Amino acid sequence: MKSLFLSGFVAIILWVYPCTLQAQVKDSVYLPELIILEDAFEKVEFQLGADIKKVKLGSSVSNQSLADILQTLSPLFFRNQGAGLVATVSQNGFAPHQTKVEWNGMEINHPMVGLVDFSIISSNFISEAEFSSTYSQANPGSMALGGVIHLKTNNENTSRSSLQYEQAQFGKYGFQFDVSSKQNSFVKLAYSQAQNDFEYYNPVFGTREKRKRNANQSIGFQAGKRFSVANKELNSTLWLQHIFREIPGAVGTTASDATQQDGWIRLSNELVLENGEKPWKFYANFSVDKLDYRDTLLASAGSDELSKSLSYKSQIRTTKRLLFSRTVWSDFNLERLDNWVNTNNYDELKFRGITRFISHSTITVTKSIFLYPIIQLEHFSDFGWALSPSLGTSWEWKKNRFQWFGSISRAYTAPSLNALYWPTLGDPNLKPEEAIKLEFGYRFKWENKTLSVKQSSSYLLADIKNGIQWIPVQSQWRPQNILALKQQAFTANVELKYAVQSWYISLVSTINMAESIIQKSRFEGDESVGNTLMYIPDIQFKQWFQFGIRNVQLDVNYQRVGNRFINLSNSDWLDPYQQVDVRISGKKRFRRMQLECGLYVNNITDERYSVIKGYPVPGRITGIIIKTTLN
């Protein structure tokens, strides 16, 4: 009833809203998500020694979490506990806490657990996601053992306003309101909620039942402004978010009454002091993150019913190109990052400060061969000095057509604060996890007026030492630096686009194979040597097909995710699953307004599977999206 009322309310707004604004309508493409391989041939930059991929998210993308979208459109794998629940990233087999995640240059990994829950990041607020398992321009090594994912919110210089409403099965609905202006400012407001009360088979009790206590609710606000003062440019973005959700627990386990509230205030500032051949930028980023978890089961086990925390972060960074010549140019970064965590789980306020110096250069060896040396020197308040160098190279074998690339790098990740300080269990003597990583591959492209073909492949090899694993020590689970791992991953992409006057067709295919093999015995009787870690799919194959004619567009996404072992003996696993999502959308222009409508059916074959054992996902889901745009 409540959702029906809201649907009616939004429908009225959709009707009235266009009449209140005076503007011209511009063309926009519905659901414009694309995998774009970094165009190496046009962008001679530092990261070309690595396999870097990017997903661009359009302004009218549906109200999905970032985890759902990237799982479909990128080679990344998300350990997704089902609709509305925790989803952490595993990039090329690395653990979630080993991948650094940044938003507008600000590190957003939660300092207590060291990872990011992508299920609570709404795709409405992200313009693009760029990821690499080796190094990248901004942060080549530290806290990025498994690579970096850069999330960006762009301030587009357009005058536009839009209102979008989405409704789907299982009590899901949401709306998004955007306004942007040519005065370089924008405001976004997004709200969504879902009951996620889908039906599933419970094999523990042998019954069909509905998922209970699985609701979530999210509201977010984002505003950005680009200021120009005395030839200096300041680009600021503010992001406020609050998420409430119920945590139902795994199927067949004790029903949980747990709830979780996440929220944050994030402010990113980029000040461009100089442009041109020797750009100089200054960044000042700040955030406050809340994470509260309430569970009466914790109280019955003798702990506090409520686990609550506030994390504060301050990041100041300057980047300047100090050297620029025809054959060599070098950028230098100086950064200070401070983290404070106040939680009832620790005995006192915990702090970690990092001072970071990075230099990265491009050296032209010949017209077609480049070297990319990077030096990163850091000081951690709790771990002292650390050096993370890397060297990349690229060779343009066929000009504008074919390029080889490769890199070798050292990286490490300091233990999370929970691993260090969790009451009675954390070990303050833990060492950082370290890795030597080698990556090589190639990129190819060919295009004419109507057809474009891009293809790339890469192989990654990583040797990890001091990997942290929680194991029982004298009956208590404690973290230890005992894992020695060898990781391998192969990724290949093909992108085909064909467009003539009124229609276009696009096909993107990605395959990713990863394994993380235990190298050394950790104790007597350890049979896991030679086995792979848990929840790393042996293969992922994803295919995205898009066909458009005039104002109608069809999208078909297919993904197949392979076996995931669920114990270290590799004696049990989750079977592969495949999913097909179909969307059809159309748009119609009425003078000053453009109306877009879309219908989607996710998991059209009604495949029943779990990404994580005990956490079912919904079967087939149908939804609609209506959007009006004016400018």
Next chain:
Amino acid sequence: MKKSIIFLIVLSVAFNACKKDRESNSSYADVYIINQGIFGSSTAEISGYNPDEERVTNQLFRSANPNAELGDVAQSSYIIDDELYVAVNNSHKIEVLDAVTLVRKRVIVLPEGNYPRYMVDGAENELVVTNLYNPNVLRINRETGEIVDSIKVGYDSEGIVKANNQLYITLPGSWPEYHNQVAVVDLSDYSIEYVNVGVNPTRVAVDNQQLVWVLCIGTWGAANASLYAINSVTNEVVHSASLSGSPADFALNVSANELYVDNGSKLQVYNVSSKSMKTDSIQRGGFYDIAYSALENKIYAVDPLDYTQNGLLFIYGTDGSKINSDTLRVGVIPGYIQIQ
């Protein structure tokens, strides 16, 4: 380019074809090992050991019940007639299986807030089940699965045995305030009497003198573990002894009057006749569960290793000599040994 596309197509087809198949297992075994599985993931399973073949067979439950799962944290089992009852702690249920084929016969789902631990057959057609995080011991009709009544013992309950038409139920309480009593429940009228023992009583067993032996594992790090014997006629403590170390479990050999105590790094032998420690260490300790097979006169012990891979089963003679020559891999977190 063309080659790359062909390569991708071949890979795609190849990986679709290489789906793993799980082995199909026969379910006959003399010893069942109840594997808890990784907490929170509903991966409990049952392994079987056949002494004649000296072979372990894993995933017996799944083989017998392809579309079912045993659940989360299978804590213990109990055999009544031809039925195997498995208490699945974190799934708050009792799984009732055919004791030979392990085919599911019925599921007794308990109300939320009940965490079944150990079981014994009660009066008439009842199953009595101890309960974690709950002050009530449950009386369940074995056929209908209905809770007939609950026995209000006041604390978390753990071990349970029957002697002289009475139930002896250990009441360890829970961290950080452990308790120190055994509840004695008269099966004729369900009246309750409490007997004081050491801190944190867990395991319990009855010897051939009808003495009820209670292992009190004490508080972690406090060195206050102890062993108690209760006369089941008078319900008085007739013996108590301090135990050094950190005992976790014991197993009673009735015919030899020996109690095998898994105590930290040692497997000790305690003589229940002389009420004294017979041998300080006949083998390594540190197991997750031990059991004595009267039929074979052997001690079975399980080690969960790192709790994320398949654990190990060890078989020892009563002198501590290791009998199994091959490495015996059972399921993940083997936590209870059921001797048939």
